[in-house]
Amino acid sequence: xxxxxxxxxxxxxxxxxxxxxxxxxxxxxxxxxxxxxxxxxxxxxxxxxxxxxxxxxxxxxxxxxxxxxxxxxxxxxxxxxxxxxxxxxxxxxxxxxxxxxxxxxxxxxxxxxxxxxxxxxxxxxxxxxxxxxxxxxxxxxxxxxxxxxxxxxxxxxxxxxxxxxxxxxxxxxxxxxxxxxxxxxxxxxxxxxxxxxxxxxxxxxxxxxxxxxxxxxxxxxxxxxxxxxxxxxxxxxxxxxxxxxxxxxxxxxxxxxxxxxxxxxxxxxxxxxxxxxxxxxxxxxxxxxxxxxxxxxxxxxxxxxxxxxxxxxxxxxxxxxxxxxxxxxxxxxxxxxxxxxxxxxxxxxxxxxxxxxxxxxxxxxxxxxxxxxx
Numbered sequence: 001x002x003x004x005x006x007x008x009x010x011x012x013x014x015x016x017x018x019x020x021x022x023x024x025x026x027x028x029x030x031x032x033x034x035x036x037x038x039x040x041x042x043x044x045x046x047x048x049x050x051x052x053x054x055x056x057x058x059x060x061x062x063x064x065x066x067x068x069x070x071x072x073x074x075x076x077x078x079x080x081x082x083x084x085x086x087x088x089x090x091x092x093x094x095x096x097x098x099x100x101x102x103x104x105x106x107x108x109x110x111x112x113x114x115x116x117x118x119x120x121x122x123x124x125x126x127x128x129x130x131x132x133x134x135x136x137x138x139x140x141x142x143x144x145x146x147x148x149x150x151x152x153x154x155x156x157x158x159x160x161x162x163x164x165x166x167x168x169x170x171x172x173x174x175x176x177x178x179x180x181x182x183x184x185x186x187x188x189x190x191x192x193x194x195x196x197x198x199x200x201x202x203x204x205x206x207x208x209x210x211x212x213x214x215x216x217x218x219x220x221x222x223x224x225x226x227x228x229x230x231x232x233x234x235x236x237x238x239x240x241x242x243x244x245x246x247x248x249x250x251x252x253x254x255x256x257x258x259x260x261x262x263x264x265x266x267x268x269x270x271x272x273x274x275x276x277x278x279x280x281x282x283x284x285x286x287x288x289x290x291x292x293x294x295x296x297x298x299x300x301x302x303x304x305x306x307x308x309x310x311x312x313x314x315x316x317x318x319x320x321x322x323x324x325x326x327x328x329x330x331x332x333x334x335x336x337x338x339x340x341x342x343x344x345x346x347x348x349x350x351x352x353x354x355x356x357x358x359x360x361x362x363x364x365x366x367x368x369x370x371x372x373x374x
Contacts, residue, residue, distance in 0.1 A: 024267040026086050029105075032272030033079040039279035040076045043068070046286035053293060060125075061289065067118050068282045075111045075278055078104040106178040108271065109203065112278040113171030116207050117164050119285040123214045124164075127157055156217045163210035170203035200270060204258040204277075208251060215247035250284055253277040 047069050054061075081104040177199060257277055260270035 021267075024264075024269055026083065026268065028267070028269045028272040029079070029275070030083050030087065032275045033076075033083055036079060036275045036279045037076060039276070039283055040072055043072055043279065043282045043286060046283065046290055049290050050286060053290060061122070064118055064122055065286070065289070068115065068285060071111060071115045071118065072279070072282050075108075075115060075275075078108055078111060079275055082108070101178060105271075107175050109171040109174040109178070109200065109274070112274050113168050113203060113207075115278045116281050117168055119281040120160070120164055120207075120210055120214065122285055122288075123211075123218075124157055124160055127160075127214055127217050156213050160210045160213040163206045163213070167203055167206035167210065170199050170206060174199040174203060200261040200274075201258055204254050204261060204274070207277075208254040208258060211247055211251050211254065215251075247284075250277065250280050253280055 047065060050057075050065055082102060085102045085104070253273060254277055257270050257273040260273055264270065
């Protein structure tokens, strides 16, 4: 049955059925996906550099790098699939919006949380060296114990691990809740407030708290490692600045995602910032791993987690040698070297004997002058 000829069909009428703006929803996801792919390429480059620079690294660190690479690749694929599904496959089909969200968009919080947790496990391990630190003070010197994190920071690490577990739990809950959304009409209702205002916000809040705890603990330890020598203190200041820079960028991104999820739950801008945040976690983790040799050339091997215990001892030994080298030393007195000259005189005539005796007397005077300390 054909439509009456006097009825005019507006091709843009379907868009008026739903109060949906693509600019702050999938437009934001598309733009941040582009930027996230740039960071993903940078992460691949850092992974290649890690494989070339540290082929004999610990299996634990290699496992973390492999997990980061797999999760980052899956994360990028899910972002591209989301954009392709809504903006290419269903181009000019607004009726796809009221339907259930695509799986790649729904499970994006789980993948992002997994990337954050794997990266933060490395930073938590860097802080949690309490057992060796307690032994180092007894066996070696307080300097080594100050370089490492002592047992009093166990509670900080435990609280950070609790935040990591909460971050993963809220990420999984957000994915489950996102699968219950049947369309944007429900997304704009109560589900939006539950999903974005509570679950997503709590996930970013847990991540920001864990970052603040681990970064703050490491900065406090480095500040307590000052020895009073300009060379050592300048290295420690460099490490403090480096730690702040690597943690500050992630912290700002987490806070922005938290604020956007809490203040604008009816759009997907916070999803876009979460894409960038996940990429920053992987890049910061790989940047710390790849910078260990550069820091080692400046005399500080504390970030070389391949053998962090022995590197801390070696660093303390170098500092001790430097202190001994700068202390003025008094040379021990040595016994003077004496030169003995024996003169043999042959008498040939009376006049020659007198000349010989005269020369011998002059020679004895010269001998006495040479009998001095050398």
